[in-house]
Amino acid sequence: MEAVVLAEDLTKHYRVALKEEGLLSTLRHFLFRRYREVRAVEGVSFRIARGERVGFLGPNGAGKTTTLKMLTGLVHPTRGKALVAGHVPWRREKAFLKKITLVMGNKQQLIWDLPALDSFRLNAAIYEIPEGEFRRRVGELSEMLGLTGKLHQPVRKLSLGERMKAELLAALLHRPEVLFLDEPTLGLDVNAQVAVREFLKAYNERYGATLLLTSHYMADISALCERVLVIHRGRLLYDGALEGLLERFAPYREVGLVLARPLPKEALLPFGEVRELAGQEAKLLVPRERLTERVAEILRRLPVEDLEVREPPLEEVIARVFQKAEVGP
Ligand SMILES: Nc1ncnc2c1ncn2[C@@H]1O[C@H](COP(=O)(O)OP(=O)(O)OP(=O)(O)O)[C@@H](O)[C@H]1O
Numbered sequence: 001m002e003a004v005v006l007a008e009d010l011t012k013h014y015r016v017a018l019k020e021e022g023l024l025s026t027l028r029h030f031l032f033r034r035y036r037e038v039r040a041v042e043g044v045s046f047r048i049a050r051g052e053r054v055g056f057l058g059p060n061g062a063g064k065t066t067t068l069k070m071l072t073g074l075v076h077p078t079r080g081k082a083l084v085a086g087h088v089p090w091r092r093e094k095a096f097l098k099k100i101t102l103v104m105g106n107k108q109q110l111i112w113d114l115p116a117l118d119s120f121r122l123n124a125a126i127y128e129i130p131e132g133e134f135r136r137r138v139g140e141l142s143e144m145l146g147l148t149g150k151l152h153q154p155v156r157k158l159s160l161g162e163r164m165k166a167e168l169l170a171a172l173l174h175r176p177e178v179l180f181l182d183e184p185t186l187g188l189d190v191n192a193q194v195a196v197r198e199f200l201k202a203y204n205e206r207y208g209a210t211l212l213l214t215s216h217y218m219a220d221i222s223a224l225c226e227r228v229l230v231i232h233r234g235r236l237l238y239d240g241a242l243e244g245l246l247e248r249f250a251p252y253r254e255v256g257l258v259l260a261r262p263l264p265k266e267a268l269l270p271f272g273e274v275r276e277l278a279g280q281e282a283k284l285l286v287p288r289e290r291l292t293e294r295v296a297e298i299l300r301r302l303p304v305e306d307l308e309v310r311e312p313p314l315e316e317v318i319a320r321v322f323q324k325a326e327v328g329p
Contacts, residue, residue, distance in 0.1 A: 003047035010080035040066040042234040055225035063234040101176040105186030116166040127174035161192025181213035218314035250317040260303035
């Protein structure tokens with residue numbers, strides 16, 4: 001397997017000045033500055049093969065953005081190695097910058113008062129994309145993104161979803177091999193979220209590009225990524241299949257029931273943990289290894305009109321992973 005992203009013992013400690021209130025302490029601070037060390041990323045190692053789509057999960061402040069910044073060369077690591085598309089990111093070589101892109105859902109590169117097309121032209125000049133190729137790429141990407149006809153009006157007149165799509169187009173114009181995406185669907189409505197994630201999938205399949213993305217929307221992760229990296233307090237907690245994460249941290253399934261008549265909670269207790277009970281509808285948690293036997297019992301002993309077995313919501317599983325990490329292994 002050819003690794004296109006390689007991180008080895010990647011570590012970033014920030015030094016933050018401690019500041020106390022009051023004039024005297026301001027003076028003291030000036031003379032004897034004291035610092036606190038923030039261990040944003042601590043000894044993280046992984047490799048990503050060409051063409052993979054990997055989800056990067058972690059609670060706020062876990063170190064995701066810092067890792068992405070090191071991999072794109074915006075931040076120097078305190079320790080460790082990284083190699084992205086054959087380059088050491090923090091050297092920021094031109095050949096490297098042409099191979100990668102970083103999209104941050106909370107930052108924009110398009111110029112607000114100008115049509116998106118004008119900003120694209122600026123990017124084309126920076127990345128030395130010839131005119132013919134520029135037109136071809138804009139045509140192709142705007143079609144994939146459903147943006148045709150939107151590129152001539154000022155960016156401020158676009159909807160949030162259209163703006164994000166235009167941001168993606170700008171970020172992909174130089175046809176990077178490795179895409180680092182930090183919350184690319186942040187704040188978008190459900191339709192726009194789906195459109196962006198479908199686009200990312202299509203882009204990955206068409207060009208064989210590698211994706212590493214963070215998202216708070218688990219639907220993005222489950223739709224796009226077979227593999228996830230989970231980071232917590234700067235340390236890598238899990239690297240593997242999304243499916244495996246579910247099995248390891250959610251050894252239960254959710255059984256949804258519609259009953260023929262309302263039943264008291266006690267009647268359901270023998271079959272699993274009662275998660276919800278409202279009128280004729282109930283939700284039970286059942287250990288995975290007992291699922292078949294419990295479902296059979298439920299059908300035999302309860303007045304069931306409808307029964308559905310579901311995976312627990314990914315949000316819940318992830319919350320468990322972090323809870324467990326707080327308590328320790
Ligand atoms: N420039 C900086 N100076 C000092 N501390 C920083 C700096 N950037 C980040 N940190 C700290 O490093 C830790 C990791 O932050 P980071 O932004 O990488 O987390 P994150 O996983 O991306 O979180 P979020 O999902 O909230 O963006 C946090 O404690 C943060 O406060």
